[in-house]
Amino acid sequence: MEFTEFRFEKGEMKLAISRGHLLSDSAESPRPHAVPDTVERQVSTPPAASQPAQPDRGPSPGKVHVTAPMLGAFYRSPKPGEPPFVEVGAIVAAGDLLCIIEVMKLMSSVVAEVAGEITAVLARDGELVEFEQPLFEIRPLP
Amino acid sequence: MTVRIFVANRGEIAVRIIEACERLGFETVLGVSTADRKTLAARRAGRVVTLGGPRPGDSYLAMETVVQAAVSTDCTAVHPGYGFLSERPAFAQLCAENGLTFIGPAPAALEALGDKLRARALAISVGVPVSAGGTADGLPQVNALAEQIGYPVLIKAAHGGGGRGMKRVDHESDLAQAWDLASSEAQSAFGDGTVFLERFVSDAKHVEVQILGDRHGNRVHLGERECSVQFSYQKVVEEAPCAALSAATRAILHDSALRIAEELDYVGLGTVEFLYDVDREEVSFLEVNPRVQVEHPVTEMVTGIDLVREQILVALGAPLSFTQADVRLSGHAIECRVTAQDPDRALAPSPGVVETWRPPVRAGLRLDSHVYQGYVFPPFYDALMGKLIAWGPDRASAIQLMSEGLDEFGVGGLTTSLELLKRIIAHADYRGNSVTTNWLDGLIAQGATH
Numbered sequence: 295m296e297f298t299e300f301r302f303e304k305g306e307m308k309l310a311i312s313r314g315h316l317l318s319d320s321a322e323s324p325r326p327h328a329v330p331d332t333v334e335r336q337v338s339t340p341p342a343a344s345q346p347a348q349p350d351r352g353p354s355p356g357k358v359h360v361t362a363p364m365l366g367a368f369y370r371s372p373k374p375g376e377p378p379f380v381e382v383g384a385i386v387a388a389g390d391l392l393c394i395i396e397v398m399k400l401m402s403s404v405v406a407e408v409a410g411e412i413t414a415v416l417a418r419d420g421e422l423v424e425f426e427q428p429l430f431e432i433r434p435l436p
Numbered sequence: 437m438t439v440r441i442f443v444a445n446r447g448e449i450a451v452r453i454i455e456a457c458e459r460l461g462f463e464t465v466l467g468v469s470t471a472d473r474k475t476l477a478a479r480r481a482g483r484v485v486t487l488g489g490p491r492p493g494d495s496y497l498a499m500e501t502v503v504q505a506a507v508s509t510d511c512t513a514v515h516p517g518y519g520f521l522s523e524r525p526a527f528a529q530l531c532a533e534n535g536l537t538f539i540g541p542a543p544a545a546l547e548a549l550g551d552k553l554r555a556r557a558l559a560i561s562v563g564v565p566v567s568a569g570g571t572a573d574g575l576p577q578v579n580a581l582a583e584q585i586g587y588p589v590l591i592k593a594a595h596g597g598g599g600r601g602m603k604r605v606d607h608e609s610d611l612a613q614a615w616d617l618a619s620s621e622a623q624s625a626f627g628d629g630t631v632f633l634e635r636f637v638s639d640a641k642h643v644e645v646q647i648l649g650d651r652h653g654n655r656v657h658l659g660e661r662e663c664s665v666q667f668s669y670q671k672v673v674e675e676a677p678c679a680a681l682s683a684a685t686r687a688i689l690h691d692s693a694l695r696i697a698e699e700l701d702y703v704g705l706g707t708v709e710f711l712y713d714v715d716r717e718e719v720s721f722l723e724v725n726p727r728v729q730v731e732h733p734v735t736e737m738v739t740g741i742d743l744v745r746e747q748i749l750v751a752l753g754a755p756l757s758f759t760q761a762d763v764r765l766s767g768h769a770i771e772c773r774v775t776a777q778d779p780d781r782a783l784a785p786s787p788g789v790v791e792t793w794r795p796p797v798r799a800g801l802r803l804d805s806h807v808y809q810g811y812v813f814p815p816f817y818d819a820l821m822g823k824l825i826a827w828g829p830d831r832a833s834a835i836q837l838m839s840e841g842l843d844e845f846g847v848g849g850l851t852t853s854l855e856l857l858k859r860i861i862a863h864a865d866y867r868g869n870s871v872t873t874n875w876l877d878g879l880i881a882q883g884a885t886h
Contacts, residue, residue, distance in 0.1 A: 364488060365488060365504065365505055366501070367504070397501055397504045398501075398530075398534075400500065422504075422505070422509065424486040424487075425488045426486060
C-alpha cells in the first residue's frame with residue numbers, strides 16, 4: 295500500500311496511522327493503546343478495542359507472567375486513592391497480593407505464584423481485563 | 437450515539453447477529469471462551485473479549501462475567517442468541533439492573549414460559565387447544581389422570597424443554613416408577629421436580645408459528661414452520677410453510693399463537709410450538725420458545741423479513757415497521773442442519789479439524805455458518821456446523837435445489853451428517869410430506885446411510 299499517513303474519523307472514533315515517521319499532528323493522535331501494530335488490524339478495529347483477545351504471548355526470557363484468572367475490572371489498590379499493592383521494582387513472595395479483579399461487585403484477589411521482582415505492570419487500574427490477559431511480569435528470584 | 441451490542445453467544449448465530457448489527461450500522465463486542473478465539477465470529481466482531489475457559493459454565497453461561505464484559509465495553513444491549521443464557525429470567529433481570537437492554541422478552545414473560553405447566557395453563561386460559569393432560573399429587577391421582585388421558589402417555593418436566601426430561605409410558609404398571617424417576621431427574625437437571633402428563637401423540641407433525649412483538653402493543657405472526665424431521669427431539673430438517681395443513685387448521689394455528697402473544701404482551705421474537713395430529717386433524721399447544729430459533733432462516737426466505745434485525749430494533753424500542761397485512765409469503769424454503777455427527781454411530785459427535793470446506797454455490801441457496809477450511813471444530817459445544825437453506829417457488833423445487841446443494845457440499849477431515857441429510861431429502865416419505873416426529877428415529881434405527 296502506497297501511503298505514509300492515514301486518518302479516519304467516525305463518531306467518537308479517531309484513527310491515525312503513520313509509516314516510517316511520527317505523525318505530523320500529535321494532537322490528533324488517538325490514545326496510545328488504540329494504535330495497533332499493523333495497518334490491517336488498524337482498519338478493522340473499532341474504537342472500543344483496547345486489547346485484542348489474544349492469549350498470553352509469553353513473557354520475555356527469564357521472566358514469568360501473572361495472568362488474569364477471570365474477566366473483570368482490574369484494581370491495583372485496595373481502594374481508590376490508596377497506594378497500589380505493588381509497584382515496578384517491588385520484591386514479592388509467593389502468595390503476596392498483587393491486585394483485585396472485580397466481577398459484578400465480587401472482588402477476587404490475585405496473588406503472586408512465585409517469589410521475585412515485579413518488572414512490569416501490564417494492565418491499567420480500573421480497566422477491563424480479559425481471562426488469561428497478562429497483568430504483571432515477574433523476574434523470579436531464588 | 438452509536439449503538440453497541442454485546443453478542444453473548446457463539447457459532448453460526450453469533451455470525452448471524454454480527455451481520456445484522458453491521459447492516460444496522462451498530463457496533464459489536466463478542467464474548468468468547470478460550471476455545472473460540474479463532475472463530476469466524478471473532479474475526480467479524482468489532483471487538484472480542486475472552487470471558488473464560490472452554491466450559492460453558494466458565495464462559496457462555498457465566499452470567500456475571502457476561503454482564504461485566506458488556507458494561508465494561510460500553511455496550512448498551514445484549515443479544516443472547518439461542519441456548520446458553522437466552523431463556524434465563526435471572527440473566528434478563530441482571531441485564532436490566534445494569535442498564536443493559538436484553539434483546540428478548542421481559543423477565544416476567546421468560547418466567548411464565550419457562551414453566552411448561554404455567555404456559556399450558558396460559559394457553560388454556562385464552563382458548564388455545566392443548567393435548568389432554570395435567571398434573572396430580574399422589575399415585576392414585578396420577579394413575580387416574582393417566583387412565584383418563586389414555587395410554588401411551590408422556591411425562592414431561594415443567595422446567596424442561598426441547599425434549600429434555602420427557603418419558604413415554606405405555607402401561608399402567610410402569611407409571612409409578614417412571615413418574616418418580618422423571619421427577620427426580622427433573623429436580624437434578626432443572627432444579628425443580630415438577631412433572632406433568634400429556635397424551636402421547638404417535639403420529640404428529642411438529643408445527644410452530646413465528647411471532648414478533650414490539651414495545652408499543654403491536655404483534656404479528658410470520659407464518660408457520662414444520663420441523664417434524666427430528667432425532668431424539670433434536671430438529672434436523674425444517675421448512676416453511678407447513679404444506680400439510682388445511683387453510684382452516686393454519687388459521688387456528690396463527691390465531692392461537694397471536695392470542696398467547698397478546699396475553700403475554702410479548703416483545704421480541706418468539707416461537708409458539710404445536711403438535712399437529714395428522715389422523716385427528718387436531719393441533720395442540722406444546723410450548724413457547726422466547727428467542728430466535730435455529731430454523732429462523734426458512735421464515736426469512738419466505739417472508740423476505742430479516743428477523744434478527746427486527747428483533748434487535750423492537751428490543752431497542754422501535755415500533756414494528758410493518759403490519760400483519762404487509763406480511764406475504766412467497767414460495768417454499770427448506771433448511772438442513774449440517775452437524776459434526778456420525779449418522780452411522782447414532783449421531784455421535786465427531787469434532788476435529790475441518791480440512792475441506794466447500795459449500796455449494798447456487799442461486800436460491802443460503803448458508804448460515806461459522807465454519808471455514810482449517811477451522812478446528814471444538815468438542816465443548818453443540819455439533820452444528822452450518823445451516824443450508826434452499827428456496828424455491830414451491831416445495832418440489834426447493835427439495836430439488838436442496839438435493840443438488842447437499843450433493844455438492846464438500847466437507848473433509850471430520851464426519852458430518854451430510855449423508856443422512858441426503859437420504860432424508862431423497863426419501864419418498866419426506867417428498868410425500870408424510871413424515872412425523874418419530875420417523876427419523878426409526879430410519880436411524882434401521883441404519884441411517886445404508
